[in-house]
Amino acid sequence: MPTLRREQLSALSSGLLKAAGASDEEAEIVTRNLVKANLVGADSHGILQLISYVNGIRSGVIKPGARFEVTKESPSTALTNGNWGFGQVVCSKAMKLAISKAQKVGSAVVCVFNCNHIGRLADYTQMALESDMIGFICVNGDSAVAPYGGKKAMLSTNPLSYGIPAGKENPIILDIATAIVAEGKVRAALYKGEKLPPGWILDSSGKPSTSPADLYQPPLPPAQAKISGAIQPAAGHKGYGLGLVVAILTGALTGTLCDPEIISGLTNTVYINVIKIDEFVALQDFKNRVDRLVRTIKDSPKAEGFNEILIPGEAEVIEEEKRTKSGVTIPDFTWNALTKLCNEYGFDAEKLLDD
Amino acid sequence: MPTLRREQLSALSSGLLKAAGASDEEAEIVTRNLVKANLVGADSHGILQLISYVNGIRSGVIKPGARFEVTKESPSTALTNGNWGFGQVVCSKAMKLAISKAQKVGSAVVCVFNCNHIGRLADYTQMALESDMIGFICVNGDSAVAPYGGKKAMLSTNPLSYGIPAGKENPIILDIATAIVAEGKVRAALYKGEKLPPGWILDSSGKPSTSPADLYQPPLPPAQAKISGAIQPAAGHKGYGLGLVVAILTGALTGTLCDPEIISGLTNTVYINVIKIDEFVALQDFKNRVDRLVRTIKDSPKAEGFNEILIPGEAEVIEEEKRTKSGVTIPDFTWNALTKLCNEYGFDAEKLLDD
Numbered sequence: 001m002p003t004l005r006r007e008q009l010s011a012l013s014s015g016l017l018k019a020a021g022a023s024d025e026e027a028e029i030v031t032r033n034l035v036k037a038n039l040v041g042a043d044s045h046g047i048l049q050l051i052s053y054v055n056g057i058r059s060g061v062i063k064p065g066a067r068f069e070v071t072k073e074s075p076s077t078a079l080t081n082g083n084w085g086f087g088q089v090v091c092s093k094a095m096k097l098a099i100s101k102a103q104k105v106g107s108a109v110v111c112v113f114n115c116n117h118i119g120r121l122a123d124y125t126q127m128a129l130e131s132d133m134i135g136f137i138c139v140n141g142d143s144a145v146a147p148y149g150g151k152k153a154m155l156s157t158n159p160l161s162y163g164i165p166a167g168k169e170n171p172i173i174l175d176i177a178t179a180i181v182a183e184g185k186v187r188a189a190l191y192k193g194e195k196l197p198p199g200w201i202l203d204s205s206g207k208p209s210t211s212p213a214d215l216y217q218p219p220l221p222p223a224q225a226k227i228s229g230a231i232q233p234a235a236g237h238k239g240y241g242l243g244l245v246v247a248i249l250t251g252a253l254t255g256t257l258c259d260p261e262i263i264s265g266l267t268n269t270v271y272i273n274v275i276k277i278d279e280f281v282a283l284q285d286f287k288n289r290v291d292r293l294v295r296t297i298k299d300s301p302k303a304e305g306f307n308e309i310l311i312p313g314e315a316e317v318i319e320e321e322k323r324t325k326s327g328v329t330i331p332d333f334t335w336n337a338l339t340k341l342c343n344e345y346g347f348d349a350e351k352l353l354d355d
Numbered sequence: 356m357p358t359l360r361r362e363q364l365s366a367l368s369s370g371l372l373k374a375a376g377a378s379d380e381e382a383e384i385v386t387r388n389l390v391k392a393n394l395v396g397a398d399s400h401g402i403l404q405l406i407s408y409v410n411g412i413r414s415g416v417i418k419p420g421a422r423f424e425v426t427k428e429s430p431s432t433a434l435t436n437g438n439w440g441f442g443q444v445v446c447s448k449a450m451k452l453a454i455s456k457a458q459k460v461g462s463a464v465v466c467v468f469n470c471n472h473i474g475r476l477a478d479y480t481q482m483a484l485e486s487d488m489i490g491f492i493c494v495n496g497d498s499a500v501a502p503y504g505g506k507k508a509m510l511s512t513n514p515l516s517y518g519i520p521a522g523k524e525n526p527i528i529l530d531i532a533t534a535i536v537a538e539g540k541v542r543a544a545l546y547k548g549e550k551l552p553p554g555w556i557l558d559s560s561g562k563p564s565t566s567p568a569d570l571y572q573p574p575l576p577p578a579q580a581k582i583s584g585a586i587q588p589a590a591g592h593k594g595y596g597l598g599l600v601v602a603i604l605t606g607a608l609t610g611t612l613c614d615p616e617i618i619s620g621l622t623n624t625v626y627i628n629v630i631k632i633d634e635f636v637a638l639q640d641f642k643n644r645v646d647r648l649v650r651t652i653k654d655s656p657k658a659e660g661f662n663e664i665l666i667p668g669e670a671e672v673i674e675e676e677k678r679t680k681s682g683v684t685i686p687d688f689t690w691n692a693l694t695k696l697c698n699e700y701g702f703d704a705e706k707l708l709d710d
Contacts, residue, residue, distance in 0.1 A: 068560045074461030076380030076431040092599050107408035107464040116527035134604070145389070147652050149661035154652050162600045172603070174596040206656060233588040241529040241667040245517045249489070250528070255636035273628065274463050279432045281610035297502050297509050297599070301561060306504035311595040 003327040008352045012338065019345035020054045021064045026089050033088045033119040038328045040316035043329045044184025045120045048226070048334045051116070053086070054341050058264050062086060062116050068093045079254060080348035082115035091118040091137075094272055099352045102274040105301055112270040113254040117141075122175040122313065125163025128274050129171050129314050132283055135163040137272040140250040142275045143267050145179045146230035148240035151193055151206030153230040159248035162312075165277070169294040173313030175312050178243035186212045187232065191331065204228040234333045246271070357690055358682040363707045364390045365522050367687045368402050374700035375409045376419045381444050388474040393683040395671035399539025407472070408441070409696050417441060417471050421524055423448040432459045434609060437470035442623050446473040449627055450482045450490070454582040457488055457629040467625040468609040470494075476528040476708040477668065480518025484526050484627050487638055490518040491628040495605040497620055500534045501585035503595035508563030508585040513601035519666075520632070522642035523647040528668030533598035534586045541567045541586065542568065545688065559583040601626070 004012070010031050017027040032054070038046030041162035048207040054061035066085030070078050078097055082090035094112045101108035118124070122138050128135020131335035138160035157177040164172040177183075181200050189196055203214035209229065216225035249271040256269055298309050330338075341349050343348040359367070365386050368671035372382040375533040377404040385408070409418035421440030423432050426529055433452055437445035449467045456463035473479070476492050483490020493515035512532040516543030517526040532538075536555050545567035558569035564584070571580035604626040611624055632641050653664050685693075 036519065056622065072635065074631075074634045076463070077461035077631070080636045105460055106432030107433070107462060107628075109462040111635055134608070146658070147655065147664050149658055150655050151658040151662040154655050163597075164600065164603055172599065173599055176593045176596060186520065202658075206658060228584045234593050237665075237667070238531045239593075240699050241517075241531060244648075244667065245529055246521065247648060248519055250646065252641050253489070253630075253632065253635045255640055255644070273462075275608075276429075276432070277428045277608065280434045280466055280608045281428065285610055286607050290521055290611070293599075293607065294604060297505065300502065300505050300507045300509050300515055302502055303501070303506040303561060304555075309502050309504040310592075312592070338474065351406065 001329050001332050002353055003186070003329045004353070005327045006035060006039060008326060008354075009038055009047055009328060011352050012349055015347055016050055016054060016338070016342055016345065016349075019342070020057045022057075022086065023065060023274060024091045026064055026086050027232075028085050028313050029092055030088045036121040036320075039320045040120075040122075040324045041318075041319035041323070042120055042184075044057065044182065044187065046290075046328070047330070047338065049119065051118065051334075051337050051341065052266060053219075056116060066090070070097070076101055076108045076109045078108075079111045080110060082112050084114050084116060085265075087116040087118035088123075090115045090255050091124055091268075091270055094270060095127050095135070095137070095274075098272045098274040099133060102133055102276045103131075107275045108273070108281040110272045111191060111250070111254045112258040112272075115150045115178050115268050115270055116266045118268045118270060119278075121159055121161035122163070122316070124272070125161045125175075126171070127163075129163040129165040130172070132165055132172060132277055134165075134275040134277060135161075137161050137270065138246040138249060139268045139270050139345060140247050142227070143269055144183050144227050144231050145203060145233055145243060146236040147244070148233055151202050151230065153227055155233075155240075155243045155247055157231065158243040158250075160246060162241070164290060165287060166294060167284070167291040169291045169316050170311060170317050172287060172290070172294070172311055173316070175313070176234075178234055178239045178246060180234045180239065181231060183227070187225075188213050190216070191333070199232060201232065202230045206230075356684050356687050357708055358684045359393060359707070360682045360709075361390060361679060362685060363466070363709075364393055364402055366707050367697070367704055368405060370411060370702055371405055371693070371697055371700065371704075374697070374702050375412045375568075375646060377412075377441065378420060381441050382440060383597060384642070385426060385441050385443045385474075387479050391478060391675075392475040394607055394675045394678045395475075395477075396674035396678070397475055397539075399537065401683070402685070402693065404474065406689075406692050406696065407621060411471060413606070416621050425452070425629040431463045433463075433465045434633045435465060435467045436493065437467050439469050442471040442473035442621075443478075445470045446479055446492075446623075446625055447482070448571065450492070452631075453490075453624040453627045454486045454488060454627040456549050457631045458486075461634040462630045463628070466609045467627075468551075468611040469623045470623050470625055475530065475621045476514055476516035477518070477671070479627070480516045480530075481526070481528060482518075484488065484520040484528070487632055489520075489632060489649055490516075490517050493601040493604060494623045494625050495602050497582070499538050499582050499586050500588055500595075500598060501557060503588055503592040506585065508582055510588075510595075510598045510602055513598040513605075515601060516595070519645060520642060521649060522646040524646045525666060525669050527645070527649070527666055528671070529670070531589075533589055533594045533601060534665060535589045535594065536586060537571075538582070538586060539617065541570050542580075545571070546688070556587065557585045561585075567627050568699055583609055612682045630642070637710055659694045
């Protein structure tokens with residue numbers, strides 16, 4: 001299992017994407033999102049995704065050079081068509097549009113359809129908070145989650161993210177699935193041969209299971225095994241309700257797909273909301289209040305088994321510092337698939353490794 | 356335990372509020388919210404609240420006749436001051452303002468500070484969906500919930516609600532606490548002498564408990580017992596993260612209070628977001644898609660122990676039909692407190708009852 005530094009991960013990702021047909025700008029935007037995911041510990045959203053992306057380009061699902069198109073617009077809203085470009089490229093443009101609209105009229109909602117996998121959500125809400133705004137994003141995808149009271153996957157893990165700027169404290173970046181667990185964690189347990197905690201998944205017959213293999217169609221473990229069981233929603237009816245809302249904000253509001261209809265494993269449909277803080281309160285006042293709340297919570301008594309109370313996004317900050325020094329270890333399965341792809345483009349990934 | 360019909364509940368609520376100083380309009384708005392809560396089964400937000408409200412008027416916390424004031428405004432945002440009027444009156448005006456702004460510019464965010472208890476959230480998002488918009492509201496209040504990794508109450512149950520119109524199906528009205536359970540359900544278990552499921556609460560020393568009394572300061576059970584323990588967040592870090600976001604959207608964004616600082620048990624600070632659907636897609640198209648998703652989910656295979664998959668808000672529709680026929684039974688404790696208050700205003704509540 002090779003360990004790669006940030007620069008090595010970036011060179012691999014960028015090199016492969018450009019070889020497969022991405023422009024310099026597209027390769028840079030997608031690479032930034034994937035490598036950041038590896039650095040913060042979200043490996044399921046890291047360079048592993050290059051395998052799907054390159055296959056997506058080859059099969060015509062991802063269209064490099066696609067035009068980002070605003071199809072309907074009001075002062076504080078926009079509906080946009082990604083024309084099946086790279087999800088990260090499309091979604092970055094949508095977030096920029098939302099920020100610029102909120103800058104003018106105070107708040108904005110931007111939706112995107114015909115969009116591929118946008119990767120880790122936190123990157124987009126971070127764009128908003130770096131513009132001193134509050135950012136919200138949610139996204140749908142392939143069905144993987146049972147409704148509360150059901151036993152068949154009818155909704156995607158329908159994740160959502162909020163980004164909120166702070167002053168001296170780390171910003172708050174919440175990035176959570178409305179399912180009890182992200183699908184990537186079940187897959188990780190499968191590869192490691194570990195059992196799941198009770199209550200996470202149902203098998204294809206709808207029975208509770210602790211065996212990660214029961215979530216997928218055999219044969220296993222291919223990288224893109226299809227889901228035949230179902231993940232449970234977070235907190236029963238609560239996560240189910242939120243997941244259903246996400247399905248509608250992204251699917252029905254874009255006039256495209258709601259979850260059970262998603263057509264490609266790479267499809268994401270996106271809802272973005274941005275709020276300009278200083279239309280409400282002076283920015284510094286807001287940041288001071290966030291700092292005070294964060295500090296008060298972090299200084300409050302710890303539960304048994306906890307040394308620290310973390311703020312959403314803080315675990316990722318800590319992991320990124322660690323992995324920036326230590327590098328990111330890529331499982332052999334992923335590494336072999338990536339080097340094979342690189343070879344097909346006459347590009348020697350092994351050369352990127354340290355001697 | 357008397358059982359009252361809708362009209363009787365309304366007459367009691369309206370009579371008592373007017374006797375205590377509310378205008379006709381204020382009494383009507385507050386009464387509609389409280390009686391609806393009783394009818395849909397949310398008794399903790401029903402006419403029980405009149406006890407706090409009348410005491411709030413007497414102590415000067417609730418100010419009948421307060422002016423609803425817009426203190427800062429942009430095309431798609433407004434910061435508003437409730438001047439400590441009735442929460443329901445203030446919040447209805449804020450929702451109307453949000454709807455009218457979204458009507459003009461596509462979407463809107465309206466926040467409210469200096470506001471008292473707004474009651475059941477679903478009523479406000481229902482206003483939005485009845486205007487063919489998507490409504491979102493969240494609210495903070497008294498500290499009751501431990502952060503993930505902590506053992507002291509630092510956040511309120513910080514609930515949130517989404518309202519989404521459908522076509523032929525019931526509208527989707529999600530109304531959930533970001534805590535694992537609403538505080539009213541712990542109180543209900545206390546009154547009934549029941550144990551709680553494991554994982555709901557911590558006692559005042561931070562130890563897990565299944566005894567509802569452990570959430571409160573003795574002596575018990577007064578109607579407004581103070582919280583000394585803590586409720587756990589829903590789904591661990593997920594509910595905690597969402598609760599923290601709610602605290603900031605309502606507290607920091609209004610330049611007022613974040614949770615641990617809330618000054619009165621009646622204080623609510625509010626964040627509202629409204630989206631005009633037909634700025635994105637034709638309304639009928641949207642409703643058809645929502646109907647189809649709802650129908651597909653409801654028709655999907657049921658989990659063991661479930662005969663039906665409910666859509667958020669559907670349990671309330673069913674309960675309202677039932678209670679509209681059967682009437683609402685008011686516990687003796689509540690009834691005695693209410694009749695006592697009525698008597699103090701020379702108003703005989705017993706006369707409202709059927710012979």
